[in-house]
Amino acid sequence: SNSFGDLEFLSALSNCTHLQTLSVGENRLGGDLPTYVANLSRNLISLGLSRNFISGSIPHEIGNHLMSLQILALQHNQLTGTLPTS
Numbered sequence: 828s829n830s831f832g833d834l835e836f837l838s839a840l841s842n843c844t845h846l847q848t849l850s851v852g853e854n855r856l857g858g859d860l861p862t863y864v865a866n867l868s869r870n871l872i873s874l875g876l877s878r879n880f881i882s883g884s885i886p887h888e889i890g891n892h893l894m895s896l897q898i899l900a901l902q903h904n905q906l907t908g909t910l911p912t913s
Contacts, residue, residue: 830858831859833857834856834859835861837867838861838863838866840867841863843867843868844868847870847872848871848875849873849874850900851875852876852879855879856876857880858883859882859883860876860881860883860884860886860901862886864886865891866892869892869893870895871896872897873897874893875898876904877903878902878903879903879904880904881904883906885906885908885911887911887913890912890913
């Protein structure tokens, strides 16, 4: 439905401390990328959100909190703004 709030389920995953991979690409998810995406597991290696309808900007907190992150797939969305230096 690519509507506001589609990504709210991500907040429920903040307690999954052993989560290493999350891939929800190609699911027609919409809305702004929430800042609490940075509250996902510090063990997260790969975050795949490509080919959705995600808008807004990439929260700078991602680079500060997701210390193990090696793959961040956000291509083919509707993101705006600059890439965070973190």
